[in-house]
Amino acid sequence: MASSGGNSDNGGALSAQIFRSLSNSMKQNQAVEFSKYASLGTVDASGFPSVRNVCIRSLEEDPVSKRGALLISTDARSVKTVEFALSAVKSPDQRAHVEVCWFFPLTREQYRLRCHVALIASEGAEIIRTSEEASIAPPAHGSTGATPTAGGSAAASSSSTLTPSPLLSKGLSLLLRRDPVSHERHVRFWRSHNEVGRSYFEMQRPGTVKIAAEKGDLDRYQPQPLSDDKPSFNFLTVLLLPYSADLLKLPRFEESDAENAKRSALQHVEHHHHDTEMRKKRGQTRWKHVWDEQKNEWNVVELNP
Ligand SMILES: Cc1cc2nc3c(=O)[nH]c(=O)nc-3n(C[C@H](O)[C@H](O)[C@H](O)COP(=O)(O)O)c2cc1C
Numbered sequence: 001m002a003s004s005g006g007n008s009d010n011g012g013a014l015s016a017q018i019f020r021s022l023s024n025s026m027k028q029n030q031a032v033e034f035s036k037y038a039s040l041g042t043v044d045a046s047g048f049p050s051v052r053n054v055c056i057r058s059l060e061e062d063p064v065s066k067r068g069a070l071l072i073s074t075d076a077r078s079v080k081t082v083e084f085a086l087s088a089v090k091s092p093d094q095r096a097h098v099e100v101c102w103f104f105p106l107t108r109e110q111y112r113l114r115c116h117v118a119l120i121a122s123e124g125a126e127i128i129r130t131s132e133e134a135s136i137a138p139p140a141h142g143s144t145g146a147t148p149t150a151g152g153s154a155a156a157s158s159s160s161t162l163t164p165s166p167l168l169s170k171g172l173s174l175l176l177r178r179d180p181v182s183h184e185r186h187v188r189f190w191r192s193h194n195e196v197g198r199s200y201f202e203m204q205r206p207g208t209v210k211i212a213a214e215k216g217d218l219d220r221y222q223p224q225p226l227s228d229d230k231p232s233f234n235f236l237t238v239l240l241l242p243y244s245a246d247l248l249k250l251p252r253f254e255e256s257d258a259e260n261a262k263r264s265a266l267q268h269v270e271h272h273h274h275d276t277e278m279r280k281k282r283g284q285t286r287w288k289h290v291w292d293e294q295k296n297e298w299n300v301v302e303l304n305p
Contacts, residue, residue: 085171190231251283
């Protein structure tokens, strides 16, 4: 297994080959707006998979852990926040584990990144309470759970035992950062969101049943006044810290087109030509990068695709 650098190198966490590769892919695909969206996979309280798209807003070195980090923002009241917390409580290493699957269309690369998670909430936000409410909001994927409720506050008083709050509080306390450096990053991250993006955090709790205003919604959410320096209490910075990466590169369009043309020409003369098949397969490459926490370095091996 070859070492591909890490924090021990002078260049810091992002000098590892996997982050250099990721950074190149991001640059090379910039022209495609949707290339910044990736799928984020978690496991729900009943063990069901849960996948959603998220916008990866930054790749940077996390000054606290000194590891490479992908930054996303989310609503602290969302179900995924609960799933991060539950993962930390249930995992033997007391860390949350998620998987990000990210496809870059122009370079035809797929990254499957296993990541640890760190969260930064706004000062004064009651993140534990808001996430508790999310955990008893509607079942996201038709598994077990309480009936959808309006607004979310009604759900908070439900007696659902889907995710007992001590577990949730413990999980969140394992993930939440309280240091000033992280807090400063949180405020800067908030500022990088435009007005429309910020306004989403002051809407009703995500995933609850929408009640028409004219029906009278006693539990209507009271939006918090926002400013550049005061992120919404519902705004959560999520750091995804990769610890393994499976990178699959598909052959470029031109290559596969050329191969296809060659293949049909060959098939004309000679059916089932093994060499032609082999050459086609060799167009793909697959690499596995694994972070060695003890040595603080990344190792890489090439896999059969
Ligand atoms: C293209 C796209 C980008 C999205 N980006 C984000 C994001 O950055 N953060 C986020 O919380 N939700 C994002 N969403 C919404 C999520 O996919 C999801 O619907 C929402 O976060 C609720 O998920 P949850 O109930 O599993 O927590 C995005 C959706 C789409 C279609």
